[in-house]
Amino acid sequence: MNKSINELLTEMTLSEKASICAGLNMWMTKGIERLNIPPVHMYDGTNGIRKTNSDEEMGITTENVPATCYPTGSAIGSSWNTDLLYEVGVALGRESKAMDVELLLGPGVNMKRTPLGGRNFEYYSEDPCLTGELGASFINGIQSEGVGASLKHFAGNNQEFEKMVTSSEIDERTLREIYLSAFERIIKKSDPWTVMCSYNLLNGTYTSENEHLLNDILREEWGYEGVVLSDWTAVNDRIRGLKAGLDLEMPGPAHYNTKAIVEAIQNGALSEEQLNRSVARVLKLVERVTSNQATDSYGDQNYHALARKAAAESIVLLKNENAILPLQPDSISSIAVIGRFAKKPRIQGAGSAKVTPTRVDIPWDEIKELAGATVTLGYAEGYPEDDAIQEDLIKESVSLAMNSDVAVLFVGQPEYAESEMRDLKSIDLPEHQVKLIQAVAAVQPKCIVVTSSGSALVMRPWVQLVPGVVHSWLSGQGMGRAIAEVLFGQENPSGKLSETFPVKLSDNPSHMRIRGENGKLYYREGLFVGYRYYDRKELAPQFPFGHGLSYTSFSYTDLEVAQVEKGVTVSFQLKNTGKRKGKEVVQLYVHDEECNWTRPEKELKAFAKIKLEPGEKRRIVFELEERDFSYYNTKYNRWVAESGFFQIALGSSSRDIRITERLHCNFGKEEVTFHKFSLLSEWLSDSTAKKVLEECLDEMNEHVTDKVYLNEEFVGFWEDFPVVKLFQMFGQNWMIDRSPDEVIQELIERVEKAR
Numbered sequence: 001m002n003k004s005i006n007e008l009l010t011e012m013t014l015s016e017k018a019s020i021c022a023g024l025n026m027w028m029t030k031g032i033e034r035l036n037i038p039p040v041h042m043y044d045g046t047n048g049i050r051k052t053n054s055d056e057e058m059g060i061t062t063e064n065v066p067a068t069c070y071p072t073g074s075a076i077g078s079s080w081n082t083d084l085l086y087e088v089g090v091a092l093g094r095e096s097k098a099m100d101v102e103l104l105l106g107p108g109v110n111m112k113r114t115p116l117g118g119r120n121f122e123y124y125s126e127d128p129c130l131t132g133e134l135g136a137s138f139i140n141g142i143q144s145e146g147v148g149a150s151l152k153h154f155a156g157n158n159q160e161f162e163k164m165v166t167s168s169e170i171d172e173r174t175l176r177e178i179y180l181s182a183f184e185r186i187i188k189k190s191d192p193w194t195v196m197c198s199y200n201l202l203n204g205t206y207t208s209e210n211e212h213l214l215n216d217i218l219r220e221e222w223g224y225e226g227v228v229l230s231d232w233t234a235v236n237d238r239i240r241g242l243k244a245g246l247d248l249e250m251p252g253p254a255h256y257n258t259k260a261i262v263e264a265i266q267n268g269a270l271s272e273e274q275l276n277r278s279v280a281r282v283l284k285l286v287e288r289v290t291s292n293q294a295t296d297s298y299g300d301q302n303y304h305a306l307a308r309k310a311a312a313e314s315i316v317l318l319k320n321e322n323a324i325l326p327l328q329p330d331s332i333s334s335i336a337v338i339g340r341f342a343k344k345p346r347i348q349g350a351g352s353a354k355v356t357p358t359r360v361d362i363p364w365d366e367i368k369e370l371a372g373a374t375v376t377l378g379y380a381e382g383y384p385e386d387d388a389i390q391e392d393l394i395k396e397s398v399s400l401a402m403n404s405d406v407a408v409l410f411v412g413q414p415e416y417a418e419s420e421m422r423d424l425k426s427i428d429l430p431e432h433q434v435k436l437i438q439a440v441a442a443v444q445p446k447c448i449v450v451t452s453s454g455s456a457l458v459m460r461p462w463v464q465l466v467p468g469v470v471h472s473w474l475s476g477q478g479m480g481r482a483i484a485e486v487l488f489g490q491e492n493p494s495g496k497l498s499e500t501f502p503v504k505l506s507d508n509p510s511h512m513r514i515r516g517e518n519g520k521l522y523y524r525e526g527l528f529v530g531y532r533y534y535d536r537k538e539l540a541p542q543f544p545f546g547h548g549l550s551y552t553s554f555s556y557t558d559l560e561v562a563q564v565e566k567g568v569t570v571s572f573q574l575k576n577t578g579k580r581k582g583k584e585v586v587q588l589y590v591h592d593e594e595c596n597w598t599r600p601e602k603e604l605k606a607f608a609k610i611k612l613e614p615g616e617k618r619r620i621v622f623e624l625e626e627r628d629f630s631y632y633n634t635k636y637n638r639w640v641a642e643s644g645f646f647q648i649a650l651g652s653s654s655r656d657i658r659i660t661e662r663l664h665c666n667f668g669k670e671e672v673t674f675h676k677f678s679l680l681s682e683w684l685s686d687s688t689a690k691k692v693l694e695e696c697l698d699e700m701n702e703h704v705t706d707k708v709y710l711n712e713e714f715v716g717f718w719e720d721f722p723v724v725k726l727f728q729m730f731g732q733n734w735m736i737d738r739s740p741d742e743v744i745q746e747l748i749e750r751v752e753k754a755r
């Protein structure tokens with residue numbers, strides 16, 4: 001573009017302005033040749049680039065242009081490694097440039113409300129702090145290469161069932177603290193060039209035209225100035241959408257809506273100024289994209305190595321009894337490798353995030369290579385592609401396992417189970433796999449189960465039968481190598497669960513309301529999503545949020561916490577106390593002990609992945625801000641940190657807290673806003689109001705028999721009573737010519753004056 005946005009706005013015709021606010025086709029915005037405005041090319045990109053063979057096709061069920069397939073969201077979410085996310089983002093930015101992609105439609109950062117969510121494999125975690133930090137690093141990486149990112153799906157799209165016609169009914173506090181919090185963090189820390197609205201309605205209004213969401217919160221409160229684009233066909237009423245701040249309708253060409261925009265301006269339903277705001281944002285995006293520097297060329301080999309590294313960081317060692325892992329090739333002579341996934345790994349989920357990989361590491365090949373020539377490897381398929389139980393496959397596996405030193409079983413959710421557009425039916429392993437594990441474990445005590453899925457799994461029927469469990473998620477094209485490296489110890493596992501694995505599905509807090517009914521889905525569990533719920537209910541999960549074992553061990557000592565001007569500084573000593581180098585994910589949780597409002601037992605507020613050599617120690621420092629101690633107060637419609645005692649807990653998982661400290665924090669005091677029904681406790685919590693009330697009661701006591709003294713006993717009984725009602729109860733003989741309302745009004749005025 002060789003003209004400024006303002007110049008272009010004056011030169012563009014009304015219909016050119018309307019047309020630039022919709023796509024040209026499936027994957028491009030509309031350029032305007034006469035004014036030298038080029039189009040923007042965008043493609044899906046959450047765990048890799050999904051560039052279709054033509055710009056007219058959706059390409060969901062076909063092969064697309066090959067690109068590196070990185071671990072899916074839930075997998076890389078379990079790396080807890082912000083540097084890794086940045087590195088993958090940079091690589092995706094570079095690969096995008098080499099493929100002429102200017103805007104990547106990702107990452108998806110919706111919270112995992114239920115493990116049945118069909119797109120859970122795309123999303124990072126059940127916690128907004130973890131998701132927010134990872135998402136921001138990923139976007140900073142992509143955009144550092146001059147390629148845009150699209151933060152999606154904004155917001156409240158946490159399951160697939162009837163999502164296009166269902167309203168997610170979420171109370172404001174839960175919305176702010178759980179479902180919007182990661183988006184907010186990412187907007188502030190990485191300023192994504194675009195945000196993609198979701199398909200669903202939020203509290204009764206489509207997010208594509210939701211003023212409260214797009215305008216009040218995203219633009220006004222968070223100061224977002226980039227482009228908001230629609231998810232593919234998420235536009236409902238285009239004019240309402242534009243007014244609410246939905247700039248770009250995708251896909252195009254949206255002939256009818258483009259005409260509707262022109263007409264709305266002509267008949268006064270929409271002001272040209274409102275349209276100009278969106279046009280200017282789209283032009284700004286074009287400007288950003290075109291200032292992108294020339295591309296370097298990067299060989300596929302580099303990306304594949306990174307895909308392997310990312311997969312290795314994502315894998316979680318869930319169980320390792322008697323140090324069954326890592327396998328030592330010098331002390332075993334044979335390994336039974338069992339299960340179809342060993343030769344046909346599931347590396348990703350289905351739908352718009354599905355990448356056509358450049359190559360795929362096969363676990364069997366990689367195990368063979370790392371086991372070396374001295375170890376004999378046998379393979380048994382274990383179970384068929386469909387759900388049938390084939391006893392012959394189980395028998396064959398049992399006999400192989402019996403005649404080998406160790407058995408490694410590859411199992412997981414079947415291919416068809418995890419996909420965009422439909423939720424999972426179950427998080428149990430298919431019956432034929434459960435039977436297989438049980439049968440093999442009965443004859444071979446040295447059994448290691450490698451599970452693949454994009455969501456949590458129920459392991460209750462078999463987990464106690466085997467000493468080793470490795471969860472490999474859906475970790476992209478380098479997953480096969482990474483699994484082999486974890487099994488043989490070339491890689492010391494360092495992933496930690498980014499979501500809770502429940503004992504059974506019905507333990508999950510959303511279990512009573514997973515599906516919407518008649519177009520509404522009530523998020524009645526409120527704040528208590530994921531570990532926040534299991535903690536509150538004192539319910540033991542199978543494997544808790546943040547859990548993941550290592551081949552080494554770490555100690556946490558010398559915790560120091562101090563309130564400083566801007567928040568709280570936390571520091572402690574972390575030491576690698578084992579014999580191998582390794583990485584520990586240290587997790588910092590905060591609990592408000594005294595708040596008047598319900599607060600979770602623990603909330604993740606900071607984390608870091610630290611690499612240490614054996615015996616090495618390091619002082620780890622976290623700086624917390626006032627916001628980390630706050631909750632969203634719907635009375636004042638803002639974040640509030642209440643002074644009082646907080647617990648700071650540091651641990652290796654949400655259920656393996658190693659060291660804690662209590663700290664009294666003083667935060668600025670909220671000024672109470674008084675109204676007719678303000679409670680006695682509220683009047684007493686404000687020193688000015690307390691004084692005014694005491695004066696008033698002195699005056700009243702002179703005229704009534706039932707006198708009111710604000711002593712401990714009286715306050716203890718009446719504190720939750722509105723003061724106006726106290727006047728009705730005790731002061732009738734004093735208020736002969738005045739109503740209780742008038743007295744309260746006078747008191748409120750006196751408080752305001754005294755402030």
Ligand code: BGC
Nearest residue numbers: 044045105152153231232352
């Ligand atoms: C998905 C988006 C995706 C878009 C384009 C939609 O169905 O929800 O995540 O970016 O299609 O493929």
